[in-house]
Amino acid sequence: MHVKILGSAAGGGFPQWNCACPNCRLLREGTFPGKARAQLQVAISSDRQSWILLNASPDLRSQINQDSDLHPRAAKRGTPITSVFLTSAELDQVLGLLSLREFQSFRVYATRSVQKILREDNSVFRTLNRVGSQVSWVDIEPNQKLTVTNPSAEREPFQLEFIALSSHFPTYVSPERSSQLCARESLLGIVVASASGARLAYFPSVPAIDAALLKHLTSADVILMDGTFWADDELIQVRGEGPTARQIGHVPISGDDGTLKRLKALRATRKIFVHINNTNPVLNESTQQFRQICEAGWELAEDGWELTL
Amino acid sequence: MHVKILGSAAGGGFPQWNCACPNCRLLREGTFPGKARAQLQVAISSDRQSWILLNASPDLRSQINQDSDLHPRAAKRGTPITSVFLTSAELDQVLGLLSLREFQSFRVYATRSVQKILREDNSVFRTLNRVGSQVSWVDIEPNQKLTVTNPSAEREPFQLEFIALSSHFPTYVSPERSSQLCARESLLGIVVASASGARLAYFPSVPAIDAALLKHLTSADVILMDGTFWADDELIQVRGEGPTARQIGHVPISGDDGTLKRLKALRATRKIFVHINNTNPVLNESTQQFRQICEAGWELAEDGWELTL
Numbered sequence: 001m002h003v004k005i006l007g008s009a010a011g012g013g014f015p016q017w018n019c020a021c022p023n024c025r026l027l028r029e030g031t032f033p034g035k036a037r038a039q040l041q042v043a044i045s046s047d048r049q050s051w052i053l054l055n056a057s058p059d060l061r062s063q064i065n066q067d068s069d070l071h072p073r074a075a076k077r078g079t080p081i082t083s084v085f086l087t088s089a090e091l092d093q094v095l096g097l098l099s100l101r102e103f104q105s106f107r108v109y110a111t112r113s114v115q116k117i118l119r120e121d122n123s124v125f126r127t128l129n130r131v132g133s134q135v136s137w138v139d140i141e142p143n144q145k146l147t148v149t150n151p152s153a154e155r156e157p158f159q160l161e162f163i164a165l166s167s168h169f170p171t172y173v174s175p176e177r178s179s180q181l182c183a184r185e186s187l188l189g190i191v192v193a194s195a196s197g198a199r200l201a202y203f204p205s206v207p208a209i210d211a212a213l214l215k216h217l218t219s220a221d222v223i224l225m226d227g228t229f230w231a232d233d234e235l236i237q238v239r240g241e242g243p244t245a246r247q248i249g250h251v252p253i254s255g256d257d258g259t260l261k262r263l264k265a266l267r268a269t270r271k272i273f274v275h276i277n278n279t280n281p282v283l284n285e286s287t288q289q290f291r292q293i294c295e296a297g298w299e300l301a302e303d304g305w306e307l308t309l
Numbered sequence: 310m311h312v313k314i315l316g317s318a319a320g321g322g323f324p325q326w327n328c329a330c331p332n333c334r335l336l337r338e339g340t341f342p343g344k345a346r347a348q349l350q351v352a353i354s355s356d357r358q359s360w361i362l363l364n365a366s367p368d369l370r371s372q373i374n375q376d377s378d379l380h381p382r383a384a385k386r387g388t389p390i391t392s393v394f395l396t397s398a399e400l401d402q403v404l405g406l407l408s409l410r411e412f413q414s415f416r417v418y419a420t421r422s423v424q425k426i427l428r429e430d431n432s433v434f435r436t437l438n439r440v441g442s443q444v445s446w447v448d449i450e451p452n453q454k455l456t457v458t459n460p461s462a463e464r465e466p467f468q469l470e471f472i473a474l475s476s477h478f479p480t481y482v483s484p485e486r487s488s489q490l491c492a493r494e495s496l497l498g499i500v501v502a503s504a505s506g507a508r509l510a511y512f513p514s515v516p517a518i519d520a521a522l523l524k525h526l527t528s529a530d531v532i533l534m535d536g537t538f539w540a541d542d543e544l545i546q547v548r549g550e551g552p553t554a555r556q557i558g559h560v561p562i563s564g565d566d567g568t569l570k571r572l573k574a575l576r577a578t579r580k581i582f583v584h585i586n587n588t589n590p591v592l593n594e595s596t597q598q599f600r601q602i603c604e605a606g607w608e609l610a611e612d613g614w615e616l617t618l
Contacts, residue, residue: 017373018413019387020381028380035375058408062371064326065345072329073336076548079327091407091436099367099398101320104327123430126481127400172435200507239385 001158001194001309002045003222006063007038010228010277011092013059015242024281034287037303040090040204040275042224043070043081044192046156052148053084054190054202064099066304084149085140086110087158088205089186090170101127109138109143109146109161111162117173130182130269131234144276145213156195163189165205188250191216197304198309200224201268204275208250209262220268221309222272227273227300230254230280230289238279253282253293260296269309274301310503310618311354315372316347317610319537319586320463330547332592342595343457346612347372348401349513349584351533352379352390355438355465355502361457361513362393363499365405373408375613388413392457392535394449394469397514399479400426410436418447418455420471420494426482440609451493453561459476469543470523472498476516476558498523498556507618510577511532515586516558518571529577530618536582536609539563539589539598547588560600563612578618582608 007013014037015024026032041057051070064070064081072078084105086094092181096119097108110118115137118125128135135214140146141172142164167187170176189203201220207214217223228250229235235242245252247267253259255274263271274284275295281289281302293300316322323346324333335341337595348429350366360379366372369539373379373390381387392415395403406417406427419427424446427434437444449455451473458466476496498512510529514537515522537559538544544551554561562568562582572580582602585591590598591609602609 012371018381018386018411020383020385059398061322064384076329102327121432123481149462169437234505251534
């Protein structure tokens with residue numbers, strides 16, 4: 001299995017357009033000991049010929065432009081991207097669909113609730129279905145297993161399993177609308193198993209670490225894990241106000257109940273934090289927080305990384 | 310008046326993600342005699358301290374990142390962008406609003422019909438109004454004149470005039486919904502007059518050239534004009550199918566009734582084509598079409614240009 005990390009930041013990216021926190025300011029000044037990052041985008045492939053996107057970042061247009069594996073190979077139009085799997089309806093994970101709007105045929109897999117939000121409550125997504133041969137929407141069920149066979153890789157299917165994470169719908173969804181939807185369809189993690197048995201765990205948003213999640217992470221070879229915030233009160237520390245990490249659905253990295261301590265025993269060959277918020281001190285590679293994750297065996301994803309498992 | 314051209318391409322940009330037309334293919338191969346372009350984005354300012362955006366491109370996050378004049382100057386959060394004027398509800402002109410979603414206060418000016426499409430038919434735009442101090446929506450009327458005073462430039466206001474262009478709503482708006490809206494609010498051009506009387510005409514989508522439009526263009530010092538397509542049948546020529554330029558609301562550059570012939574007599578010091586589609590032969594600077602626009606006194610906008618008038 002080939003895994004591309006085309007972007008590794010949380011919503012807004014790093015730097016964030018209107019933020020002058022120390023991280024963003026030093027990065028703009030060119031003196032930051034760390035790297036800029038586009039919004040999280042992952043692509044996977046069994047054969048490097050056809051690619052599956054995990055979510056669709058608002059930066060997807062430039063992320064595709066920068067990677068020749070994702071360029072069209074047909075004479076007039078085409079794409080090696082066969083499908084997109086959505087784990088939620090969060091803007092930083094769905095807006096990129098609208099950059100894939102030019103009469104292209106591909107499949108979008110999402111829960112019924114996420115599809116309702118996008119297709120019933122947002123007319124802009126009708127642009128993906130202007131002609132009959134355009135986007136096919138496919139229902140996925142929490143805790144379902146699905147075998148995906150790419151056209152160019154018939155003998156090397158992926159098996160994807162969707163893990164429901166207890167969560168809520170994005171803040172742009174009204175409470176009335178949320179009450180009509182199925183809460184367990186609001187947020188998924190994905191475990192991808194290759195034909196040879198290699199397992200990738202993709203969990204960019206983790207509201208809580210429970211026994212079921214631990215079981216999935218324990219069996220994974222490579223983990224892409226929610227690394228949005230270092231501390232639960234990070235936004236309050238940096239901006240002087242705001243919600244806690246847990247209030248907006250992210251277990252922080254640090255703390256007694258944080259990711260580092262809770263996920264100490266995993267056997268994965270690579271444990272990688274993704275979806276890093278611009279305020280997170282681990283972005284600065286001279287901090288003790290960055291050293292701390294490295295010493296604990298974790299890596300901080302960088303845009304452009306490619307893994308094979 | 311300072312005018313930044315942060316992007317100059319039509320929707321999809323150049324290259325376009327799934328297009329392998331000769332322009333896109335040669336550009337990707339590194340042998341194209343011309344430049345890549347992000348989606349059209351213009352910013353104007355009287356003092357270079359505060360900036361007004363004309364429309365909001367899907368590429369806005371990187372367009373802001375690349376221009377230090379648009380970076381925050383406040384200690385924690387802020388932006389020199391005070392307002393955004395929308396000329397239509399087309400995706401390549403509105404999606405960038407969603408990149409400005411981080412609790413920032415600014416004003417969005419749009420016709421009532423465009424606001425209805427965005428705010429009533431698309432829940433994603435609720436993200437701009439999560440807190441009370443965030444985005445203020447302001448109605449604009451076709452053929453209205455409006456004086457805009459930026460906080461840092463009280464003595465140098467702009468006067469903006471909105472010119473209704475006979476058009477239709479974007480294809481993602483259903484015929485039923487369109488029938489409830491006001492067609493003359495579907496597409497505007499903008500004429501910006503500075504305190505010293507300099508005039509910028511911003512017409513990125515022009516469905517037809519009539520006497521009223523000619524009058525506005527005649528009085529302008531700098532014209533940013535719809536240069537989407539060279540030929541009326543360009544999409545059909547390049548892709549083998551598709552609508553004509555005029556069918557989708559763009560007067561082509563060439564032809565007896567095209568822009569070059571119809572706008573021969575203008576007195577503007579600079580006449581610049583913007584919103585260039587990836588299929589347009591003028592993008593290739595070795596073509597006779599590119600020579601032809603240059604010889605007629607027109608320029609092809611490039612990302613990063615800055616004009617003062």
